Amino acid sequence: MEEKKKSNSKRNISKLNDNFRESILDYAISHNLKCAHALIALYATGCRPAEIEKGIVVNFDDKTNVLEFRILGSKLSRAQKRGIAIRKIKIQITDKNERFYSHITEIFKNNPGSYNYKIKTESGKAFSGYISKISKELWPRKKHHASAYSFRHAKASDLKNNDYSDIEIAQVLGHASTRAQQSYGRRN
Secondary structure (H helix, E strand, O other): OOOOOOOOHHHHHHHOOOOHHHHHHHHHHHOOOOOHHHHHHHHHHOOOHHHHHHOEEEEEEOOOOEEEEEEEOOOOEOOOOEOOOEEEEEEEOOOOOHHHHHHHHHHHHHOOOOOOEEEOOOOHHHHHHHHHHHHHHHOOOOOOOOOHHHHHHHHHHHHHHOOOOHHHHHHHHOOOOOHHHHHOOOOO
16 A cells, blocks of 8 residues: 655645635635634634634724634643743734635624634544645646645745744744744745
């Protein structure tokens, strides 16, 4: 039996469309897929699939127009000083990005005073499979398709190319040190 070679998401994101995340997100939202909210959280935070499986808590401040994602880290080791237990990522809602986040902000706008909306998936692996399935639907002729980790690598690339410091990038990705981020994304 032939052993299947493991894919390298970092290498393969360069083979995906530049806007693959936005296209996949648009598809999930327009088709009202059950994974749409999890995809929004993944797009915003670059979190690990296992962290969405644990659950991500979202809040929205309509006065400042800021969405806050609270993530419970999944790769923690106190002995090895790895990971961040809880991290918060704030996203400023603008005219440019509103179409991606309105699905979640509407929940808060339609339920004034509500807080701690939880986004969760049954399985990180199945969630990544949904992403791959959408990718194959959108680009049937492509050899390489997106996964949850493709979103994570693309988020890391965005951060690296938008002048975030190594410490800020590590905090967003949930790394206790700046060393681990060399495995994620690329600088242009």
